[in-house]
Amino acid sequence: MKKVITYGTYDLLHQGHLNLLRRAKELGDYLIVGVTSDSFDRERGKLNVRNNVLERIEAVKATGYADEVIIEEYVGQKIDDIQKYNIDYFAIGSDWTGQFDYLNEYCKVVYLPRTEGISSTLLRAESQREIRVGIIGTGRIANRFIPESTCVSGVTIASVFNPDLTEAEQFAHKHGIEHHTNNLEECFNKTDAVYIASPHIYHFSQIEQALQSGKHVLCEIPLALTGDEAKQLYDLAAKKGLVLLEASKTAHCPAWSHLLSLAKSGIIGDIVDVKASLSRLLPDTCMREFDESQAGGSVTELAPLCLMAVIKLLGCNYSDVRFYSKMQGGVDIFTQAQLVFDHAVANITLGLGVKTEGNLVISGTKGYILVPSPWWLTNYFEVCYEDINKNKKYFYSYDGDGLRYEIQEFASMIFNKRMDSFRLYPNESIAIADIIGKYRSGSKTTILK
Numbered sequence: 166m167k168k169v170i171t172y173g174t175y176d177l178l179h180q181g182h183l184n185l186l187r188r189a190k191e192l193g194d195y196l197i198v199g200v201t202s203d204s205f206d207r208e209r210g211k212l213n214v215r216n217n218v219l220e221r222i223e224a225v226k227a228t229g230y231a232d233e234v235i236i237e238e239y240v241g242q243k244i245d246d247i248q249k250y251n252i253d254y255f256a257i258g259s260d261w262t263g264q265f266d267y268l269n270e271y272c273k274v275v276y277l278p279r280t281e282g283i284s285s286t287l288l289r290a291e292s293q294r295e296i297r298v299g300i301i302g303t304g305r306i307a308n309r310f311i312p313e314s315t316c317v318s319g320v321t322i323a324s325v326f327n328p329d330l331t332e333a334e335q336f337a338h339k340h341g342i343e344h345h346t347n348n349l350e351e352c353f354n355k356t357d358a359v360y361i362a363s364p365h366i367y368h369f370s371q372i373e374q375a376l377q378s379g380k381h382v383l384c385e386i387p388l389a390l391t392g393d394e395a396k397q398l399y400d401l402a403a404k405k406g407l408v409l410l411e412a413s414k415t416a417h418c419p420a421w422s423h424l425l426s427l428a429k430s431g432i433i434g435d436i437v438d439v440k441a442s443l444s445r446l447l448p449d450t451c452m453r454e455f456d457e458s459q460a461g462g463s464v465t466e467l468a469p470l471c472l473m474a475v476i477k478l479l480g481c482n483y484s485d486v487r488f489y490s491k492m493q494g495g496v497d498i499f500t501q502a503q504l505v506f507d508h509a510v511a512n513i514t515l516g517l518g519v520k521t522e523g524n525l526v527i528s529g530t531k532g533y534i535l536v537p538s539p540w541w542l543t544n545y546f547e548v549c550y551e552d553i554n555k556n557k558k559y560f561y562s563y564d565g566d567g568l569r570y571e572i573q574e575f576a577s578m579i580f581n582k583r584m585d586s587f588r589l590y591p592n593e594s595i596a597i598a599d600i601i602g603k604y605r606s607g608s609k610t611t612i613l614k
């Protein structure tokens with residue numbers, strides 16, 4: 166029996182795929198199709214795939230050509246598969262001519278004619294309207310957002326808002342944005358969606374106004390300053406049929422997603438302890454981060470990412486939360502929070518005026534996961550055991566400033582009319598805001614001298 170293998174993404178399955186699979190099948194008696202996993206596609210820079218891996222597998226199965234479907238997850242897997250499945254022919258479209266010649270050492274490589282005039286990229290472009298995004302606020306993160314947004318197709322920056330018109334104009338000029346304004350309504354009129362990167366205290370009212378005006382919203386962390394506010398906003402988004410997503414960038418990066426699945430699958434046993442730290446010593450105590458009237462402080466600035474990690478790993482049902490803070494000029498320059506769950510404890514350490522190692526350690530009954538500093542830009546982690554020979558290191562790419570992953574998810578939610586993201590569900594985002602709200606109301610806080 167002659168065995169053939171071929172690989173692809175098979176997004177929005179089309180005639181080109183059908184022709185390729187038919188020809189591949191005709192090369193032998195048994196066809197194995199390797200469908201790329203979502204995370205492998207993201208790693209390869211394919212950020213705009215519409216169908217998820219399960220949908221793509223189903224579509225390939227439905228063609229009737231595949232005798233077996235497998236998932237392709239890593240670079241180098243083709244060599245492993247060819248040997249493991251005892252493959253005679255590796256087949257791929259002629260757009261790849263020459264690129265897989267190295268596999269000739271393991272089996273015969275065949276480049277099959279590619280069908281002209283059709284591709285998933287073309288279909289995605291045809292079915293996709295541009296999302297015109299308005300930028301609300303022109304600070305440091307907004308400046309990083311613009312170049313990252315160019316990596317996501319279907320997203321155009323159409324307007325920028327700042328209450329100070331000169332600042333809006335400068336930002337628009339710097340980034341080549343057509344429209345700028347100091348009037349929110351005007352910004353909404355030019356756009357389908359907004360990215361809110363204004364000071365925290367404006368988030369609630371700006372999200373509310375944007376949703377009332379029928380705009381999808383991606384909002385920087387913290388999305389809101391109390392759980393009630395966050396809940397109101399998610400309820401409003403649901404009522405209006407609009408996407409509301411918290412821009413918790415770590416939650417969207419590929420390495421974090423894999424870490425979470427590994428941790429949840431039990432490779433370190435039951436998770437009993439999560440410790441996440443994040444500190445950033447800022448040069449100038451006149452900055453917004455140190456301004457009480459602008460809701461500055463370590464918790465509002467730094468807690469959302471650490472709490473995201475705790476909540477994704479341990480859930481939202483904690484029974485107690487306590488805080489320990491060092492204050493300066495009305496804001497907490499250091500806070501440690503302890504969350505108690507039935508089955509575990511968590512500890513987050515945050516500093517704007519205190520420096521600490523910014524790592525994440527997840528401890529379980531069989532081992533632990535260490536994400537070294539800066540853990541929130543996850544690109545590497547290590548799974549460790551009592552027997553160090555069993556330790557395993559995982560490396561990933563973290564492209565650019567990493568905001569492209571959340572932008573891609575936001576765009577995908579809008580295109581697919583998907584109202585929530587498994588990367589950070591509304592109830593999880595609400596739980597984060599609720600803990601911040603508890604802290605701000607002074608609940609169970611010890612002030613360090």
Ligand code: CTP
Binds near residue numbers: 172173257
């Ligand atoms: N293929 C083909 N003819 C086309 C499109 C794809 O023969 N018009 C082949 C590719 O060469 C590959 C397989 O189908 O062997 C799966 O390719 P995939 O990358 O999933 O399809 P594309 O449509 O090329 O996707 P994209 O536009 O995202 O690159």
